Amino acid sequence: MTDKPTILVDADPQATSWSWAQARSKYKPDAPKVETTKMTGDIRPGIKDLAALYGHIVIDCGGADSVALRSGIMIAHRLLIPSKVARRDLETLKHVSTLVHTANEKRESQLIARVVFNMTRALPNFWTRIEGAKEAVEALGLQVCPYPIVERVSYDDTQYQGGTVFDDKTDQKAIDEMERVLKALLRKGKPE
Ligand SMILES: Nc1ncnc2c1ncn2[C@@H]1O[C@H](COP(=O)(O)OP(=O)(O)OP(=O)(O)O)[C@@H](O)[C@H]1O
Numbered sequence: 532m533t534d535k536p537t538i539l540v541d542a543d544p545q546a547t548s549w550s551w552a553q554a555r556s557k558y559k560p561d562a563p564k565v566e567t568t569k570m571t572g573d574i575r576p577g578i579k580d581l582a583a584l585y586g587h588i589v590i591d592c593g594g595a596d597s598v599a600l601r602s603g604i605m606i607a608h609r610l611l612i613p614s615k616v617a618r619r620d621l622e623t624l625k626h627v628s629t630l631v632h633t634a635n636e637k638r639e640s641q642l643i644a645r646v647v648f649n650m651t652r653a654l655p656n657f658w659t660r661i662e663g664a665k666e667a668v669e670a671l672g673l674q675v676c677p678y679p680i681v682e683r684v685s686y687d688d689t690q691y692q693g694g695t696v697f698d699d700k701t702d703q704k705a706i707d708e709m710e711r712v713l714k715a716l717l718r719k720g721k722p723e
Pocket residue numbers: 543545547593594595649650651680681682683684685686687688690
């Protein structure tokens with residue numbers, strides 16, 4: 532662990548993470564502050580500068596292919612790829628998988644990449660869909676985070692005014708699943 536602060540870098544032109552942090556300063560002045568900055572294009576030089584000052588750098592590259600995404604994949608230690616289990620969403624992971632494998636051919640150390648299923652349902656028969664999606668993702672050579680994120684109104688309700696489920700503490704299931712996903716991402720080696 533490190534005493535240095537964390538910064539959130541928004542490299543998605545839609546800048547939803549950045550506006551979330553702006554809303555947080557405005558509506559939640561007493562909540563722990565989240566430092567944020569925006570970047571575009573090749574983010575490697577900017578990230579190298581920040582690495583001297585910050586202990587952790589969280590980069591939001593958005594879902595679309597971009598120079599920012601490709602350059603981020605070259606220097607990140609870990610990549611979290613959120614996806615729905617819907618077949619259409621899984622199709623787009625083919626391209627992400629190619630980006631990850633191409634980057635790994637050039638990188639000195641292998642990128643730890645994990646697909647995390649989001650917007651899943653807490654219904655017993657939904658597990659079959661998740662298992663099917665996991666097989667499809669693994670067939671692409673990507674690893675899956677063993678903990679999916681369920682669709683919960685608390686995520687929508689809290690992020691709207693710059694909050695998180697950790698600030699509000701009203702949805703313990705959401706807090707627990709976020710902690711599990713984070714631990715799985717930070718763990719070294721294969722999931723589980
Ligand atoms: N697990 C969830 N439960 C409920 N709502 C969710 C969940 N995940 C995302 N959402 C909602 O869906 C919307 C979009 O989510 P998010 O910003 O994560 O998507 P995104 O793919 O990053 O979008 P973009 O590609 O535009 O950046 C947000 O309003 C968010 O609150």
